[in-house]
Structures are given as C-alpha cells and as structure tokens.
Amino acid sequence: MSDxxxxxxRVNTSRAARSQQEMPRLSAEEKDDLVHxxxxxxxxxxxxxxxxxxxxxxxTVHELxxxxxxxxxxxxxxxxxxxxxxxxxxxxGGGGAGATAALTAKAAGAKILMATxxxxxxxxxxxxxxxxxxxxxPEDSPIRHFVDSLKGGHMANDRVLLKQLVxxxxxxxxxxxxxxxxxxxxDDGNLSLRAGGGSSLPRLLRCKDYTGLELMRVLxxxxxxxxxxxxxxxxxxxxxxxxxxSCTGAILKDLDNDRRIVVQAKTVILATGGIGRLHIQGFPxxxxxxxxxxxxSITYRAGASLTLQDTFQYHPTGAVFPEAMAGLLxxxxxxxxxxxxxxxxxxxxxxxxxxxxxxxxxxIRECLEGRxxxxxxxxxxxxxxxxxxxxxxxxxxxxxxxxxxxxxxxRYDIDIRKEPVLxxxxxxxxxxxxxxxxxxxxxxxxxxxxxxASGGIHGRNRLMGNSLLDIIVYGxxxxxxxxxxxxxxxxxxxxxxxxxxxxxxxxxAGVNSDVVSPMLFPDYVKKQ
Amino acid sequence: MSVxxxxxxxxxxxxxxxxxxxxxxxxxxxxxxxxxxxGHELVRGVGCLGAVCxxxxxxxxxxxxxxxxxxxxxxxxxxxxMSFSLTASYYPDKKVVYHFDExxxxxxxxFHYYPEAALCRNCDACTVACPKGIDVRTGVWKAVxxxxxxxxxxxxxxxxxxxxxxxxxxxxxxxxxGLFARRAQGIFFExxxxxxxxxxxxxxxxxxxxxxxxxxxxPDEAIQAESSx
Numbered sequence: 001m002s003d004x005x006x007x008x009x010r011v012n013t014s015r016a017a018r019s020q021q022e023m024p025r026l027s028a029e030e031k032d033d034l035v036h037x038x039x040x041x042x043x044x045x046x047x048x049x050x051x052x053x054x055x056x057x058x059x060t061v062h063e064l065x066x067x068x069x070x071x072x073x074x075x076x077x078x079x080x081x082x083x084x085x086x087x088x089x090x091x092x093g094g095g096g097a098g099a100t101a102a103l104t105a106k107a108a109g110a111k112i113l114m115a116t117x118x119x120x121x122x123x124x125x126x127x128x129x130x131x132x133x134x135x136x137x138p139e140d141s142p143i144r145h146f147v148d149s150l151k152g153g154h155m156a157n158d159r160v161l162l163k164q165l166v167x168x169x170x171x172x173x174x175x176x177x178x179x180x181x182x183x184x185x186x187d188d189g190n191l192s193l194r195a196g197g198g199s200s201l202p203r204l205l206r207c208k209d210y211t212g213l214e215l216m217r218v219l220x221x222x223x224x225x226x227x228x229x230x231x232x233x234x235x236x237x238x239x240x241x242x243x244x245x246s247c248t249g250a251i252l253k254d255l256d257n258d259r260r261i262v263v264q265a266k267t268v269i270l271a272t273g274g275i276g277r278l279h280i281q282g283f284p285x286x287x288x289x290x291x292x293x294x295x296x297s298i299t300y301r302a303g304a305s306l307t308l309q310d311t312f313q314y315h316p317t318g319a320v321f322p323e324a325m326a327g328l329l330x331x332x333x334x335x336x337x338x339x340x341x342x343x344x345x346x347x348x349x350x351x352x353x354x355x356x357x358x359x360x361x362x363x364i365r366e367c368l369e370g371r372x373x374x375x376x377x378x379x380x381x382x383x384x385x386x387x388x389x390x391x392x393x394x395x396x397x398x399x400x401x402x403x404x405x406x407x408x409x410x411r412y413d414i415d416i417r418k419e420p421v422l423x424x425x426x427x428x429x430x431x432x433x434x435x436x437x438x439x440x441x442x443x444x445x446x447x448x449x450x451x452x453a454s455g456g457i458h459g460r461n462r463l464m465g466n467s468l469l470d471i472i473v474y475g476x477x478x479x480x481x482x483x484x485x486x487x488x489x490x491x492x493x494x495x496x497x498x499x500x501x502x503x504x505x506x507x508x509a510g511v512n513s514d515v516v517s518p519m520l521f522p523d524y525v526k527k528q
Numbered sequence: 529m530s531v532x533x534x535x536x537x538x539x540x541x542x543x544x545x546x547x548x549x550x551x552x553x554x555x556x557x558x559x560x561x562x563x564x565x566x567g568h569e570l571v572r573g574v575g576c577l578g579a580v581c582x583x584x585x586x587x588x589x590x591x592x593x594x595x596x597x598x599x600x601x602x603x604x605x606x607x608x609x610m611s612f613s614l615t616a617s618y619y620p621d622k623k624v625v626y627h628f629d630e631x632x633x634x635x636x637x638x639f640h641y642y643p644e645a646a647l648c649r650n651c652d653a654c655t656v657a658c659p660k661g662i663d664v665r666t667g668v669w670k671a672v673x674x675x676x677x678x679x680x681x682x683x684x685x686x687x688x689x690x691x692x693x694x695x696x697x698x699x700x701x702x703x704x705x706g707l708f709a710r711r712a713q714g715i716f717f718e719x720x721x722x723x724x725x726x727x728x729x730x731x732x733x734x735x736x737x738x739x740x741x742x743x744x745x746x747p748d749e750a751i752q753a754e755s756s757x
Contacts, residue, residue: 028752119618122575122583136723142731143739147754155748163740170727180628180711182680182718189719210685213580217688218714221707225625233571255571288581289574324558324605328578403685407661408579411603521571524564 003344007373010346011383011420018340019391023351031358038361038368040425041311041460046281052509053502054305054443063278064309067297069506070517072499074238074251081240081494083249083264087113088486089479090250090263092236092295093271095123096212096468097451099219100475101269101482106226108483113263114228115252117235117272117290117520121220124273124288124452125471128212129331129404131204132472133465134169136191140201142166149466152198152355153431153459156308160438161457165466165473172472173205181218183207195336196464198355204465209331209404215468234261235294235520239268239302239447243497247302247447264494266486267446269478270295271471274452275312275430277522283427284327286318294518295453299434301502304444307455308432313462316359317341318426320381322412327426330384332356332464334402338392342383342420343371349382357461360425373422381422390417429467431458440478446485446492450478545611559586559601559612573614579603582689585619585659588612598691600659619690621701626708634712635674638705645705646672647698654692654702660685664692664702671709676717679709 001009026034036042048065050056060068089105091098094116105112116122135145145166150157173191177183183205184192193202207214223230233255240249240262247268252261272295276287285291300306317332319325335341335352341359343349343366350362363382366372372380386405390397398406398417409416433455440448451471458466541552544562551566560577563570575583584601591609601614624641631637639646645668654664667682683706692702730736743751 118571118575119583122581126581127576127578134724136727138723141736141739143736143743146743147751150751155751159744163744167731167736170724170731174724174728177714177718177721177724180714182710182714185719185721189721190723191721208684210580213685213687217686217707218711221711224623225627227625286578288576322605323556324561324603404580407685408603412605524561525567525569526565528567 004373007344007346008383008420011342011385014346015385015388015391018348019388021348023348025351026354026358031354034361034365035357038364039357040281040283040314043281047310051511052505053300054303055300055309058309060309061280061312063280064275064293064296066513066515067293067517067519068300069511070297070513070515072238072301072502073516074496074499076500076503078496081262081496083262083494085113085261085263086491087111087263087265089267089269089482090115090265091269091271092250093123093273093451093453094118094120094230094232095271095273095451095471096125096215096219097471097475098269098271099216099223100472101271101450101479102228103219103222103226104476104479105483106228108480110483110486112228113265114223114230115234115236115263116230116232117294119232120223120230121216122288122290123216124291125212125468126216127286127288127329128215128468129209129329130196130333131194131206131211131465132173132468133196133199133203133463134173134205134469135166135203136170136173136205137193137201137203140203142169144200145169145203148199149463150459152463153461155459157459158456161436164438164477165457165469168473169469172469172476176215176218176472179218179222181207181214194333195353197332197335197353197359198463204333206333209333209402211468231261235518236272236298237518238496238499239298240494240496241302241444241498242492243495245303246445246492248492249494262494264491266489266491267448267482269448269450269482270299270434270453271450271475272453276427278519279522280312280427283314283425284318285427286315286327286329287427289521292519292522293430294520295449296434297517299442299444299447299449302444302447302498304442304447305435306433307435308460309455311431311460312427313356313429313431314360314425315428316356316363316425317384317423319421320379320424321375321422323375323377325408325412326379328408329426329428330421330423331402331405334384334386334389334405337389337397337401339389340385342385344373345371355461355463363423363425367424375422379424381424383420384423385420386416387418387420429462431455431460431462439481440474441481446489448478448482450474542606542608544606547613553606557606559588559604559606559614560584562606563614573601575602577602580687582687584614585689585691586612586614598657598659600689619693621690621693621704623701623704628711628715634716635676638671638708642700642705642708644698644700648672648700649698651697653695653697657691657695659689659691660687662686667706668700668702671705676709676713679706680713683707683710
C-alpha cells in the first residue's frame with residue numbers, strides 16, 4: 001500500500017473511536033496567532049502597495065494590484081460616445097445580486113438594461129452550497145447574528161452595513177419564499193436550520209446542498225418573466241462619467257462580434273462578483289469561470305474607493321483529488337454535520353467549526369509542517385472524513401442532505417459515504433471590495449454596487465451563509481436606491497475624462513505595465 | 529478506489545477526438561480541460577466548472593460504442609478513444625412568460641402555458657439525456673398529474689442545461705415544466721412558516737431597537753466579550 005492508502009486506512013479505522021471525541025475551541029488569542037502565522041492574507045511577499053488612484057499607499061495582493069493599475073482596453077481616441085441604449089438603470093452582472101437588483105428596480109417602475117459577461121445566472125451564486133444565514137429561531141436574534149458576524153470579521157465590518165444585513169434577513173427570506181424558493185423544512189412546517197462555522201446558533205436556511213442553484217434558478221426565471229432586457233456575453237470594459245464625479249453609463253463589449261456598445265444610464269448598478277479566477281497566490285479556486293474581479297478595476301479607474309481590498313477568503317476544504325476536481329468545494333455544511341478533518345497521521349488538529357480563516361490556517365499549518373498528504377499531481381491536503389456524518393446522524397444522511405457532493409465525487413468513482421477525501425484551502429471569496437454606503441452607493445455618485453464586488457459588510461472574514469444573504473439584501477437596496485435616484489435625475493454627459501486623469505496619474509506614478517484590465521477570463525489555454 | 533490506482537505515468541497519453549479533430553492528451557483531464565490543453569479558446573460553453581450551471585452540455589461517444597451520449601463537459605473525464613463535441617451553450621427551448629400572482633390554479637394553468645406537457649409518449653429519452661441523473665420522464669408525469677411535490681423533488685438538481693429538450697418527441701421542454709412545478713409548489717402548496725413570519729413582525733415592531741442602540745457604539749473589546757460562541 002502507498003503512503004496515501006496507509007494514511008487513509010488510519011482514518012477509516014479510527015472513525016468509531018473519534019466519533020465522540022471533543023476538540024477544544026480556540027481562544028480569541030490562539031485564533032489570532034494561528035491566522036497571523038499561516039493565513040495567506042498575512043503573507044507579506046504576496047502583497048504590493050498601490051502606487052496611485054483612490055487607494056494609493058494601501059496594500060493588496062499582486063494579482064489584483066496589477067489589474068487595478070492596468071491599462072484600459074478603451075483607446076484614448078475612442079470614437080464619439082453615441083449611446084445604443086438609454087436607460088434609467090444599467091445593471092452589470094447577471095448573478096444573484098444583479099438579478100435581485102433588476103427585479104427590485106423593475107418593480108419600482110425603472111427602465112432597466114442588464115448586461116452580463118456570460119449567461120444570465122452564470123455566477124458564484126449558482127454554486128453556493130451551504131446556505132443563507134437568517135436569524136429565525138426563537139432563541140436567535142438579529143443581534144446574535146450581528147455579534148457572530150462581527151467577531152468572525154475581526155471587528156472590521158462596517159457596522160451599519162452589517163446591521164442592515166442581519167436585520168433585513170428575515171424579510172428577504174420571506175421574499176424569496178414568496179417567489180417559490182423552497183428551503184428545507186422541519187416536520188412542523190418551520191424552516192430547518194443548520195449550524196455554520198463561527199455561528200453561535202444554527203441559522204442556515206438551505207436547499208439540500210443546492211441552495212445557490214435553487215436561488216438562481218428562481219431569480220433567473222423571475223427576470224425572464226418580467227421581460228427584463230438582458231445583453232448576454234456583453235461584459236463591461238469601461239465606465240463612463242460626466243467628468244465631475246458622477247457615473248453616467250458604461251461601454252460594453254459584445255463577445256460574439258467584438259463590437260462596443262455604449263450605454264447611457266442615469267444610474268449604474270455594478271454586480272460583477274468576485275475574484276477567484278485571479279488564482280491569488282497560486283491557489284485553486286471554487287469560483288465560477290467569470291470571477292475575474294472586472295468591477296474592481298473599472299471602478300478604480302473611474303475614481304471610486306475600495307475597502308478591505310487586502311483580504312480574501314480561502315475556503316478550508318477545496319477538493320485536491322482527483323486533479324479534475326481541484327479547487328471545487330466540499331461544503332462547510334458537511335463539517336456542520338459532523339465531518340472531521342484529519343492529518344496524515346489520522347489525527348484531528350482543529351475544531352472543525354472555527355471560522356473559515358482559522359480552519360484554513362490550521363490546514364495550511366498541517367501541510368507546511370509535514371503532516372499533510374501529497375496527491376499524485378503533487379498537491380498537498382488533509383482528509384475530510386465524511387462517512388462519519390452518516391455514522392453520527394444515521395445511515396442515509398449524506399444521501400439526503402448532500403446529494404450534489406455525492407454526485408460530484410461519484411463521477412470519479414469515489415464514494416464519500418465510504419471513504420475520506422483530500423482537501424486543501426481554495427480561493428473562495430473576496431472579503432473586501434468597492435466601498436459602499438448604506439444604500440449601496442459607491443464613492444462615485446450614481447454608481448451603486450451589490451454583492452461580492454462590494455466591501456465592508458463582512459470585515460476581514462465572511463461567515464458561511466452571509467454571502468447569499470448579502471446579495472439579496474444589497475441587491476434589493478441597490479435596486480431601490482438606484483430607481484429612486486434615477487426617477488429624480490436626468491441623463492448626464494458621457495465622457496472618458498476619468499480615463500485621461502487615470503492615464504496621467506498612472507504615468508506620473510511611473511507605471512508602464514502592459515497589463516490590460518478588466519481581465520474578463522482566466523487564460524487556461526496551453527501555449528505551444 | 530485507491531488514490532494511487534489512477535496515477536498515470538507522466539509520459540502516457542490517450543487519444544481523443546474533439547469536434548472531429550484528433551489529438552493526444554494526458555489522461556485525467558475533463559473535456560473542458562482537454563480543450564484548453566489542445567489550444568481551444570473557450571467563451572461560450574464554460575460556466576461554473578462545477579456541474580451546477582448547465583453551460584457546457586456536450587455529446588460524446590466512447591470507443592467501440594455506437595451510442596452518442598450527453599453530458600456536462602466540465603465534470604466528464606476524457607477516456608482513451610473518446611470522441612466529443614461541446615454542443616452548445618444555448619438551446620432555444622420554449623420558455624413561456626407567466627406570472628404566478630395572476631394564477632389561481634397552477635396545476636391546471638400548467639396546461640395553458642405548456643399544453644404539450646400532457647402529450648408525453650413515455651419514450652424516456654429525456655431521462656437518458658439528463659447529465660444530472662434526474663428521472664425526467666417521471667418528473668414530467670408527476671407534474672402533469674398534479675403531484676407538484678414529487679415533481680419538485682425530482683427536479684431538485686436540474687441545472688437547466690436543456691439537454692432533455694431536443695430529444696423529446698412530444699416537443700416538451702421538461703426542464704421548464706419542472707421549474708414551473710417547483711416554483712408553483714413553493715408559492716402555493718408549501719406550509720406556512722410561523723417562526724419566520726413572527727421574526728419579520730418582531731423586527732418591524734422594533735423589538736430589538738434598544739439592544740441595537742447599545743450595540744452599535746459598543747467598543748470592539750466589549751463586543752468580543754458579548755456572549756455568543
């Protein structure tokens with residue numbers, strides 16, 4: 001037997017003895033120490049200082065800094081800006097936040113246009129497995145949800161944004177249910193709630209391990225039923241401004257014919273999602289193919305500030321074997337249901353429901369210190385013991401609650417009901433993003449931001465289940481605020497003055513890289 | 529399966545045919561990875577890369593087999609001798625515009641919006657085509673007979689890839705029928721959730737307002753000490 005098989009056998013044989021074992025929780029100090037030592041956010045050489053722009057002097061990872069300081073694909077001699085569309089609101093991004101904003105704005109009577117890089121619904125939303133945190137149970141309250149999230153975020157959360165998030169949770173859950181979203185229920189008809197890392201009470205609403213798919217399928221159907229005009233395969237490549245600090249539209253690129261589409265809009269809602277496909281620090285990612293942080297670079301160029309742009313979430317349990325699955329998520333809900341994490345020796349090394357940054361740090365520690373398991377492709381990982389879930393909760397639990405997870409691994413002849421699998425942290429979420437106020441407006445007037453592209457709500461570490469909540473609460477807020485603003489505004493002049501300013505600052509800062517942003521897609525094509 | 533069993537020799541390659549062209553690639557790649565490996569630039573046909581978005585429906589045939597099968601390219605490993613094609617990321621299936629707030633009896637209304645649903649001839653081609661392993665035919669029948677609950681359960685994992693649509697001899701769009709049944713089930717037939725309604729009301733009534741006032745200005749250290757975890 002190989003080393004891997006020996007190690008795996010240790011996990012299988014120790015299962016019964018481990019099932020009752022209690023792991024000590026980390027104190028606040030221990031957690032802090034662990035995260036500072038091992039979390040990728042604290043790796044100094046991975047970071048660069050931004051040389052110009054709204055966040056000049058602040059830090060972010062090299063992969064993002066290159067794009068923020070990158071050149072625009074729009075040439076200085078771009079032809080006269082003649083709008084092909086004139087709308088109250090241009091919504092950029094077709095995921096959960098964009099769709100929610102569209103439905104809200106449409107209901108408010110605004111004339112809207114949605115533009116999305118891939119298809120309507122293609123997003124990180126559709127991939128969310130774990131659930132959506134909402135303080136529903138009698139023992140729970142928005143207050144507890146707030147405190148848990150603030151602690152999880154290392155107190156760096158914007159408290160006003162976080163309060164709105166937790167307080168509007170129950171009403172947006174009701175809104176989703178009224179649209180036909182089916183969350184799992186208990187026999188008494190109440191919503192079934194599950195625990196998540198860093199949460200003091202079970203608070204996760206979910207639809208098996210297809211929560212994001214269920215949400216996105218319903219939201220997309222609603223957008224189609226409302227007959228919203230949608231331009232698919234038409235990513236934004238530049239924002240337009242009036243040259244005086246207000247956003248007035250955008251330039252899209254039609255990927256099918258390479259034509260540019262100028263849109264004049266009274267307000268713009270940016271919901272372009274996350275950054276996983278930048279593969280920060282070489283990490284694999286759980287994210288969608290389109291998650292390249294496009295919104296960040298174009299808003300930065302247009303003069304809007306970012307916040308917490310130096311912090312990212314590495315989900316502790318991304319698959320590392322088989323290679324074809326590398327980066328794909330093994331949902332945290334599996335750990336909530338009792339799955340253990342084990343090192344090469346078959347020993348547990350962290351309480352599995354610490355916050356994600358702490359668990360990820362512990363996994364990295366094990367692998368760095370020689371207690372990880374190497375895959376045939378050369379990756380390192382630790383075991384996640386899923387058969388334990390059935391042992392603790394009864395035969396059939398995995399099948400009933402995690403059908404997607406079973407199916408994902410079964411394609412490669414791995415039965416997670418019978419054997420452990422190897423996992424390692426995978427780049428999952430951008431904790432920070434574009435700074436917004438309580439209504440979702442960025443520091444650039446008339447530019448609203450919703451969902452993962454925004455920053456501040458989650459501090460330096462997002463709790464499981466707070467992202468699906470975020471996209472709905474802030475999708476609605478941005479949709480409502482942008483509609484109201486548009487109703488009281490006229491179209492502004494279309495200009496690229498901000499680009500001239502950006503190019504001047506760039507040149508003065510001595511930046512002359514040939515990186516062009518937004519990136520739009522990762523480049524996986526093998527070169528000859 | 530042992531982890532080491534699948535470890536191919538580094539120099540080993542397998543034969544594959546991608547949209548009619550022959551290539552040799554290393555083993556262990558998914559169809560999409562094989563396309564990247566052979567120099568294909570992909571925009572249409574790639575999505576979540578986790579088999580939940582339905583962007584990469586594909587058809588393939590394995591060595592020695594005559595049957596053309598359907599799958600999602602992002603999670604299908606290429607085998608030696610396989611021939612495949614990334615079919616389309618868009619099927620023009622019939623999606624009817626409807627509004628549930630205007631419906632009184634969605635189980636009857638289904639026939640108004642999707643009348644062909646009742647014409648299923650039981651050929652089961654939809655079930656065979658489904659890359660998610662859904663018993664699509666039974667799902668359609670359940671919807672037609674008004675058992676929206678069972679239909680909903682069956683269509684739970686549907687990614688709307690539309691592979692079931694072109695194979696239907698009765699011109700049904702089974703995925704759309706399934707989605708209609710699921711949403712109707714959620715809106716009309718699920719039990720009420722008393723705890724949720726109560727919490728919405730408590731918040732609207734300002735039950736937590738005093739606590740919020742205290743909390744919003746509390747210093748970080750005091751928050752850290754708040755009882756929770």
